[in-house]
Amino acid sequence: MATLLRAFALVVAGALAGLAFNAVRKERVSLALVQESTQCEGAAAAVLIDPRETASMCSRADVVIADTRPESRFAEGHVAGALHLPCDARGEVASSAMARLDGARTIVVYGERTEDARPVAETLLRRRPGADVRVLDGGFEAWSRAGLACASGACNGDCAGKP
Amino acid sequence: MKRALEWMLRLGLAALFAYAGVIKLIDTRNFSTEIANYHLLSALAPWLAVTLPAIEVALAIALVIAPVRWRRAASLAIAMLLAVFTIAVAQALARHINISCGCFGSASSPLTTLTLLRDLGLLLAAIVLMALTRRGARTPGPAIDSGR
Numbered sequence: 001m002a003t004l005l006r007a008f009a010l011v012v013a014g015a016l017a018g019l020a021f022n023a024v025r026k027e028r029v030s031l032a033l034v035q036e037s038t039q040c041e042g043a044a045a046a047v048l049i050d051p052r053e054t055a056s057m058c059s060r061a062d063v064v065i066a067d068t069r070p071e072s073r074f075a076e077g078h079v080a081g082a083l084h085l086p087c088d089a090r091g092e093v094a095s096s097a098m099a100r101l102d103g104a105r106t107i108v109v110y111g112e113r114t115e116d117a118r119p120v121a122e123t124l125l126r127r128r129p130g131a132d133v134r135v136l137d138g139g140f141e142a143w144s145r146a147g148l149a150c151a152s153g154a155c156n157g158d159c160a161g162k163p
Numbered sequence: 164m165k166r167a168l169e170w171m172l173r174l175g176l177a178a179l180f181a182y183a184g185v186i187k188l189i190d191t192r193n194f195s196t197e198i199a200n201y202h203l204l205s206a207l208a209p210w211l212a213v214t215l216p217a218i219e220v221a222l223a224i225a226l227v228i229a230p231v232r233w234r235r236a237a238s239l240a241i242a243m244l245l246a247v248f249t250i251a252v253a254q255a256l257a258r259h260i261n262i263s264c265g266c267f268g269s270a271s272s273p274l275t276t277l278t279l280l281r282d283l284g285l286l287l288a289a290i291v292l293m294a295l296t297r298r299g300a301r302t303p304g305p306a307i308d309s310g311r
Contacts, residue, residue: 006236007243010225011218018217022191029191031209047200137196 049134051143054079054108058149062105066097068120069111069140079110079140080149085120110136110143165295172292173234176241176285177226184219186268191216197265201251202258218244235296242289249282 022028057063058081066085067078074084085097101107107124111117117135124133136143187194195212199205222244225237252264255274264274272278 003232003236003239006233007240010221010233010237010240014218014221015214017221018188018214021188021217022213027192029195029209029213031213048196 047132047134048114048137049108050137051146051148054134054136054143055146055148057106057108060106062103064101064104064107065136066101066107066109066120067111067140068109068117073112073140077140077144079136079143082110085109106132106134108134108136111139113139113141169292169295172288172295173226176238176288176292177223179223179285180219180226180241181223183267184216184223187212187216187265188220190268194265194268197263200263200265201255203251203254231296235293238289238293238296242286242293245282245286245289249279249286252279252282 022031054065058065065079065082067074067082068086069078070086071084074082074086078084083097083100085101101124109117109121109124111120114135114137116139121133121135125131138145191212194216195208198211199208204211218240222237222241225233226241229237248266252274256276256279264272264278266278
């Protein structure tokens with residue numbers, strides 16, 4: 001029992017030291033609890049994926065990349081071969097997009113920034129529990145900054161986004 | 164022989180936890196994302212990211228320089244932490260969540276069965292160390308530690 005109490009004391013001391021260190025460091029982490037998004041119904045948090053790792057998976061037939069941004073932004077430029085799947089997709093647009101997602105083993109969604117795509121990723125996870133759904137870390141901004149392949153105009157299917 | 168094994172486990176686990184703690188302290192923000200990716204207690208990810216690395220460093224220090232009773236407590240805390248890590252890894256593998264393990268911050272590798280086996284091995288090492296430290300505390304002889 002005494003050993004357990006001492007172990008608890010060590011853990012508490014370490015935790016307090018960590019909180020103190022975070023409070024004084026320049027790049028401190030915000031301790032606000034992570035809130036579920038309210039834009040779309042949320043389920044679980046999706047896994048983040050690096051742009052270069054995404055680009056390396058691009059040629060795989062079982063990987064689908066989905067752009068969650070509005071149509072105008074998609075038309076201006078998007079990840080080569082990406083499917084357009086905005087958060088507010090309805091009717092035929094939504095059903096044809098979902099049909100294409102059916103054959104996918106991994107789905108990578110992105111918005112302008114990381115957080116923009118989370119609602120769509122969470123909706124996909126809610127509909128397909130256990131699916132491999134990932135959010136592009138940094139969104140389209142990071143993809144463009146990394147100089148990875150982009151396209152403009154309507155989605156033309158094949159992914160040519162290899163770096 | 165047991166003494167040598169105890170020292171080896173002490174120093175090995177202390178070095179590992181100190182390294183893991185420090186490297187995660189350097190990039191806490193990334194560690195927070197990696198915790199959230201486990202889909203377990205995601206809302207608490209920032210709190211865990213801030214406190215866990217410091218706890219690891221504190222336990223590593225205690226394992227090396229603390230008196231014997233506190234060393235035993237540190238071994239117990241490390242064993243409990245490793246048990247939690249093992250459960251987190253096992254559930255992620257069972258759910259086919261393809262993520263980086265986050266065990267060593269930016270130096271982490273993808274989560275595989277090997278990660279689970281490594282965690283189980285470390286858990287076993289911590290339990291053995293706890294047992295050896297207990298024996299050491301009861302062994303009469305030269306008082307290396309006063310026991311407080």
